[in-house]
Each structure stands twice: as C-alpha cells, then as structure tokens.
Amino acid sequence: MTTMKQIAEMAGVSVSTVSLVINKRDKGRVNPGLARRVRKTADALGYHPNPLARSLRTSRTRILGFISEEIATTPYAGNIIRGAQDAASATGYMMLTVNTDGTSKKDEEQEVATLKRYGVDGFLYAKMYNRLAQVPDCLQDQPLVLVDATDESGSVPSISPDEFHIGYDATRHLIEAGCERIAYIGAAETLLAQGIRLQGYRAALEESGRTFVQDLVANVGFNQPALDQVGALFDSQHPDGFFCFNDARAWHVYEAAARRGLTVGRDISVVGVDNHRLVAETISPRLTTIELPHYEIGYWSVCKLVSMITGEPVPEDRLPDTIAPLPSMDAPWPVRIRCTLLSKDSVVPHNS
Structure with missing residues (x-):
C-alpha cells in the first residue's frame, strides 16, 4: 500500500504538504503547481486514501x-x-x-x-x-x-418528479400530433400525482384554446372494471388521443381499441407514464411514454x-x-x- 511518505519522497515535498493536497485542504496553502505534482505522483503510485484513518481524523x-x-x-x-x-x-x-x-x-x-x-x-x-x-x-x-x-x-x-409537467407534456405531445378529443385515463386511488397530472392535462388543453371536458376523464382501478370504464369512454366520447396515468392503464386503452377494431398509432394515439419494461417491451405498437426519473x-x-x-x-x-x-x-x-x-x-x- 502506497503511503504519504512515499509520495512525499518521490515528489520532493514534505509529508504535511502531501497531506494537505490529498485531503483537499491545499487551496491558498500550497503552490498550485506543486499541488498538481503531488496529485500526479499519487496517481502514478496508485495511492488510495485509508477510509478508516480518514474517519478517525474527521x-x-x-x-x-x-x-x-x-x-x-x-x-x-x-x-x-x-x-x-x-x-x-x-x-x-x-x-x-x-x-x-x-x-x-x-x-x-x-x-x-x-x-x-x-x-x-x-x-x-x-x-x-x-x-x-x-x-x-x-x-x-x-x-x-x-x-x-x-x-x-x-x-x-x-x-x-415534476408531476404537473408529466400531464402537460403528454397532453401537448398529443395536441401537436393533431388529436382533437384527448382523454385522461387517471387513477382511482387518492394519489398526489393523480391530481397534479390532471392539472397539467387541463393547462395544456386550455393553453391551446380547448375546453376541459369532464366526461373525457376516467379515473380507473384495475382488471375488468377498469377495462369496462375505458370501453364506456370509447363508446360515449370517441376520443382520438389518450393520456394515461401510467403504462399499466395504457394497456386498457390498447385492449379496448382492439375490441372495437381500432389500431393504436393509426386510429388513436396513446401516451403512458413510467417506461415500465414489462409493458414497454411487450405491447405493440411500442408505447410512447414519459420515463420517471x-x-x-x-x-x-x-x-x-x-x-x-x-x-x-x-x-x-x-x-x-x-x-x-x-x-x-x-x-x-x-x-x-x-x-x-x-x-x-x-x-x-x-x-x-
């Protein structure tokens, strides 16, 4: 194991100078050129600080x-x-x-x-x-x-995550793609993200001069009841764009569309949230999604x-x-x- 003494001998400086440089306390105390020489020597010798010794000092x-x-x-x-x-x-x-x-x-x-x-x-x-x-x-x-x-x-x-801009950016993407009736497939659970994403969805609609329509919002859970709600929204509102609270709920849109002879990516457009690998690598066409950071x-x-x-x-x-x-x-x-x-x-x- 390389020691500070060995670095000092090779660099031609004192051990205290090496200590100041290695512990990043050299600013204003050691000549910058000298400090660079010490660091270069330490790197050449493969020096690694001893974490136990450092913890005892600090x-x-x-x-x-x-x-x-x-x-x-x-x-x-x-x-x-x-x-x-x-x-x-x-x-x-x-x-x-x-x-x-x-x-x-x-x-x-x-x-x-x-x-x-x-x-x-x-x-x-x-x-x-x-x-x-x-x-x-x-x-x-x-x-x-x-x-x-x-x-x-x-x-x-x-x-x-910036929940507001998740809703805003997804909805803007659908607007820019030319969708006229954009639905929000939200979460039935009481979640902080649910309400804030809805705010972003509304803001994007209103910014583009559109009116928020409550009937285009379906807050759904899982399994058959969720699929039934999404299907009912298809039949009553005929949306051409869907912003989904997450990728799992986007699957309900894919399924409901297929049952009605509609093709995702041609007849309707869908945006999810999560970039969940299980969904993203399974459903076709590949889902446009917002990746949580x-x-x-x-x-x-x-x-x-x-x-x-x-x-x-x-x-x-x-x-x-x-x-x-x-x-x-x-x-x-x-x-x-x-x-x-x-x-x-x-x-x-x-x-x-």
Whole structure:
C-alpha cells in the first residue's frame, strides 16, 4: 500500500504538504503547481486514501444510510437505489440500505437506530411513490434528504418528479400530433400525482384554446372494471388521443381499441407514464411514454446530502449525463425534476 511518505519522497515535498493536497485542504496553502505534482505522483503510485484513518481524523465515516419504503423490492423504482449507489461511489461514500414496509413506526425507528450505530454521516429517506411525508422524529437532527416525496413542513430538502409537467407534456405531445378529443385515463386511488397530472392535462388543453371536458376523464382501478370504464369512454366520447396515468392503464386503452377494431398509432394515439419494461417491451405498437426519473432522483439526492455533510457543493461539471437533466444542487426545495418523453410508435401525427 502506497503511503504519504512515499509520495512525499518521490515528489520532493514534505509529508504535511502531501497531506494537505490529498485531503483537499491545499487551496491558498500550497503552490498550485506543486499541488498538481503531488496529485500526479499519487496517481502514478496508485495511492488510495485509508477510509478508516480518514474517519478517525474527521469524525466522519463516509457512510450514508438509505431508508427505503419497499423501493428495494420494486423493480423499476429500484433505479433510485442504483442512482444513489452510483453517486455515493463517485463521491467517495459507501451506502447502507434498509427496507421498511412503511406501516410500523417502531420497526422504522429500529432500522434508523441500527444505521446510527454504524455512525452514518447522513440519511436518505425514500418513499415508494411521490407523496407528502412526515420526517420521523428520530431523523430530525440528522443531515437528511427526502427522496421521491415532499416534506410536509417544507424544512427538509426533497426531490420528486415534476408531476404537473408529466400531464402537460403528454397532453401537448398529443395536441401537436393533431388529436382533437384527448382523454385522461387517471387513477382511482387518492394519489398526489393523480391530481397534479390532471392539472397539467387541463393547462395544456386550455393553453391551446380547448375546453376541459369532464366526461373525457376516467379515473380507473384495475382488471375488468377498469377495462369496462375505458370501453364506456370509447363508446360515449370517441376520443382520438389518450393520456394515461401510467403504462399499466395504457394497456386498457390498447385492449379496448382492439375490441372495437381500432389500431393504436393509426386510429388513436396513446401516451403512458413510467417506461415500465414489462409493458414497454411487450405491447405493440411500442408505447410512447414519459420515463420517471428514478435514477436521477437517487443520484441527485446523494449529491445533495454529501454537499450538506461536507459544506461544499459537488462540482456540477462532474455530474453524469442522464436522460432527465439533473437539477442544480442549489435549487430551492422541494425540487421537481422534469421528466423525459420517449416518443415511440403509439402516437402518429394525423397529417402523416
């Protein structure tokens, strides 16, 4: 293992100078040219800092705690964890993940206590889907970022999808394709995203000079009752465009269209939300959909947390290229990340 002493001898400087450079405390204290020489020598020798020694010096473990509400067992939302892990690795941190079912306060407190015993430097508190959330008392005095949710008190940094623009962008895409009667196939459940996406749908219609028609909205659940509701909307309103709350509900539109001899992508146009692999890779024609930025949410959350712990911003020029652009680390919270529409085959311009 390469030591600071070996770096100092090869670079022709003192061990204290090497320490300042390696620990990024050289600004204003070490000549920039000399600092570059030390870093180049350290790289050539394959030097890696000892995390245990660093934690003893700084009282930091460089470990983050990720508290997941069923995200670890959810296939597509699991990208939040993947993004968080990538960001932790890029910033020199490890991440410990615990999973809760979101129903037992006592179990959640026990998981937090376990992470605290490991001496984690800060916490990520993640929800399975976007909602207003209360931060547990056991996390109130910790560096914390709320992930895929919004803090009810507004006092904790948080990030979630821009639900309004999901509805707005999907509806605008259908309008620009020439659709005249655009339906919204929403969710029957009481969800934060449901109401806000509906607002975006209405705003896009009204911006284009169209009147919102309540009869073009069907809030559906699952299985046969949902298919019956969508079919009834087909028969009574004859829409030519559909914005669906998620990809699963878009399947009901495909099925109802097929039963009426209509072809998606020719007779009607459909936009979903999620880019869920099971749906996106199964139904034909391929579904135009808005991808939820789970990876980006996880990545941004860790970068924000690390900046809170260190008191220094994560350099934005080192952030990765992602499908949805990452918001600024200085963005006022709650942070909303605008999602990306993936144009496929289920929307075809009427004049094509």
